[in-house]
Amino acid sequence: MKISYRWLARHVDLSGVDPQSVRAELTLSTAEVEGLEPFLPHLADVTVGHVLQREKHPDADKLSLCKVDLGQGEPLQIVCGAPNVRAGLKVAVATVGTTLPGDFRIKKSKIRGVESNGMICSERELGLGDEHGGIWELPSEVVIGQSVARALDAQDWVIEIDNKSVTHRPDLWGHRGIAAELAAILRRPLRPLDTSLPAAGSAAPFPVRVETQLCSRYLALEIDGARATRSPFWLRSLLLAVGQRPIDLLVDLSNFVMLDLGQPNHLFDRHRIGASGIVVRAARADERLTTLDGLERKLEPSDLLICDGPEPVALAGIMGGAASKVTEDTSQLLLEVASFHAATVRRTSSRLGLRTDASARFEKSLDPALPPQAAGHFVRLLQSEQPEVRVAAPPTDVGTWKDTSKIVQVRGTRIRQLLGAEISDDAIADILRRLGFGVDLERECMSVRVPSNRGTKDIGIEQDLVEEVGRIHRYGNIPERELIGALVPPPRDERWARRQLVRRIEDRLAGSARFHQQISYSFVPDTTVERLGLSDVAHVAVRNPIQQGAARVRRSVVPSLIALLASNRRWREEVRLFEVGKGYEPRAAGEPLERHEVALALARTPRKGDARFDDNALSLLQGIVDDVVRSLGLVECTWSKARAPSTWAHPGRAVHACIEGCDGIAAEVAVLEPGVARAFGLVGELESDAALACLSIDTLLVAPQRATRYSALPQFPATRVDVALALPEDKPAAEVRAALERAGKGLVSALELFDVFKGGQLAAGTKSLAWHVVLQASDRTLGEADVKKFLERVEREATALGGQLRRD
């Protein structure tokens, strides 16, 4: 919302308070000021000139040769093309060197052989509107040689108020409201404003029927003798300053009253409204109205209409209709000033995408006492320009509005306690009175009379008045305090535990595992969902997505990472990403199920065929999951083939990690499903060895801690034996491991698979598993005989497994 400094000065004396100070005062006490700009700053560079003499240009019929007196020095010779230039006129002269809007710099020039030393300006050239019939004819009383800005008192600044910061203050949606704030802050009086209605004629009041509760007050006033003439400069320049295009006096004054008092109003051409009068009612289903902007609007029963008999003529509080608008021929006006239900106006205007200056104000809950003031203000302003204007009939003023002024009890102690500032009751009363509140100081508390313009919504309880006192006292005057309280650690609840767990996992993954942490959107695109074959799975979804196909909320964090693999593989041989996040699963009713997960993604250039058996993404991720679980101090996880793997998982290469002592899967780790990999672009140059892991924080949180027990350091040296077993291809390594442990008869203290091999001299369908075995006894040094016995037992176990101990 734009506010004019000069306009404010109509209501409060701003002498000695420059626009920057106004900005600062409003910022610290009232509202957020987004900007401060001089209004038409070049008006200060343009000089009032007096055309002494005008001759025809010797070489051009349409050009004039003027001698212009600028109050000092010799008169300038200026060539001018405007038809209305004539001797005796006061004009606006841009001298050589001046820059006009549009970066138009005035230079000394020769026009058809005649020297021209400047330019006589039109209003349009000065940014003052669309008028371009000729040069700007200044009033005859202006002083020659002064800047136009000074001579017309048009120097102004535009203060931009952030609308969001005054959504709760309907009283601040007009200049007088802002001026009242300044008056309170600066301790200056607000200038009185006569808004009483001049004497009315004796015609019968205009018929109005309000058929709905949503219009609490409707004031209609017939005005005779008004003409849609051009507005005077003071009015046009003020409107221009706040970004309103001047139209004609009637429209301009209607706007002016709204921008002055904050009360929107509407002018109808009285002749275009039927004799049965105005009806205010709810719209009927499928009713239509063409608004002033030329668009036909489809209405709903929740919309509020102003009707001419049965015909809608305006969308109440938002915009008039095209049919009844005021035109140049209008002489009899019907002025509407009303109070409409705020939420109704807001809903209609947001549904239709039709935000107007009027709707913005109505939706703030305007003071129902305003309509007669606005009507009086309008008529008085109109009469000062057109004295022949008359109020034809007493106003029709109908509705069920109630006085919104109220009494609120306030305790000085409460104000001091909430602000943390020592402000005496007297100082409090003084601040409130300056703001227009009535205050009765009583023994225990104050009775504060809230005026109707603050009582619609803004001020209702004691705490609201704490703000009033605080902002005028200034928050900067409140001393800072330390929080004081009992020194107790925060509760060690589930949230605390989860946060600790998450931190340790993050540190492990970003540290030794060398993964990069990603944080993704919670939305998952439909394309991702489709590629993962999850289209039929229920997702939480929003009704108004940012764009088509972006409505779903992820059920799991994993898809977010899958979608990032190809783009990152373009730049990197190896992509290691992890994300800690939440997934949501919809439930029939109520809040969705929330899952806390850690997802890991690893994709890299595939290894050559001779790579170690465990040099692959799946194995690495399993190792990382093992490491994370171990580092959390939990019972070690056990791996098994995934029974119902996720859709992103390779159905044959998916494993689940479980932790003994707790239900649920701690982690799912799998090679990326090959079809999904292709769908996500991991083909050709980007073909990858890709695997993903999904750890359930919820499961890890309830997993039992590993009991760490000290065992004495070995007294006798260990013996290391390497064994290789040739076995049928499908024999699981876990069985072999168990067999080796059996063969050790309690002597195996460590066991490591270091090679998996097929082919070569091995028979088809056979594989070789090679192990480092560490044998150790607690009571003696093992000798060759022990090793020999061990190998004999291994041989027997190997045979039992359908294979043999390799001797090569």
Added chain:
Amino acid sequence: MTARPSGPFSFPESCLSSECSSLDLTHRPTPVVPLVAHEFPPMSFDCQAARRLLDEILTALAHAPASDETRALLERLGSFSALSETQFTAAAALETAGLALGSMRLVPKEQRGLVGGKANALKNVAEAALAAEKQHAEEQRLARERAGTGFDATLPPAPLAHGSLHPLTQVTRELEDLFTSMGWTILDGPEVETEFYNFDALNIPGDHPARDTMDTFWVDTAPGAPRLVMRTHTSPVQVRAMQRLKPPFRAIVPGKVFRNEALDASHEHTFHQMEGLVVGRDISVGHLIGSMKTLLRGVFGRDIEIRLRPGYFPFVEPGFELDARCPFCKDGCSVCKRSTWIELLPCGMVHPNVLRAGGIDPEQWTGFAFGLGLSRLVMLRYRIDDIRNLLGGDLRFLEQF
């Protein structure tokens, strides 16, 4: 090496030998033994004294009873005695001493004391000389190892891949640590939130215009079911916290929030906030100011001037916008848009209706709340000019942190 912080010391030459390769460069190197000692030759073998001793042994043995063994011994010893000065080394002397001592049974009893004494003396002289030589040789070897040439200190260190924590995590943790150190609790709340917690409980009823200013994602729910939203702020956790915790308490809530806004360099539909909430006896605006100053001291490492100005948020009364004096300039810069103030966070005193919604009696308890924009803080901290990078998932961005 050039990338390491340069300390006030340099690395001595001797440290650049291979043994020093695992030196912890962040520690001050131990002082090095000066090379001066090696410039002097080791205590030399006194050849003449040794030969004198040998001759004396020979003289004494001359009186020994003749036998083949005696003759052979005298012959061996004599051959040593005939060696030139350069040939008669400490090792040779030690050998003669050994021969003499090993043949004591050939020496007549009355001479054994004399011969033995001489032989032992010869042995001592030789051993001392040999030890000195050995030490000298060792010192020379060490000196050579320490000297090490051809070392390029600018060769890159072994390329160990690194991982990273997201900048949002890093900044969040800093703040969490700051607040927990002052006894605040860290809370969490759902991203998919009920209309009640997101709006109604926060004094933003259905018709409230403030709902329009928070472009809300509405979740598709069955007709008649309670309405759900993607939470538009972390504030819903305020009421959840009040219902769960008994006052007094202090809590922060970091998390994701959602606004239905078009994306550009400074607008995201998903961003991160950190809510703060304190409820206690006689909590005042003064406490809010004090806490916010502490917060900024933690974030920027020094005192930052702040100002509160009126701001409107339905769940606080009075409500404020908190501006911080721009930490990047003295008289205006692009970050503060030449104003020297940075709009940092909305805050205020908890509205009594919100306290009531949380089951807390506003006559007994008061509180303050604030909503810090974590995404914005991260952008300020690292001077990130495009907010879309934060959640974009580009490794080239993530690897920088």
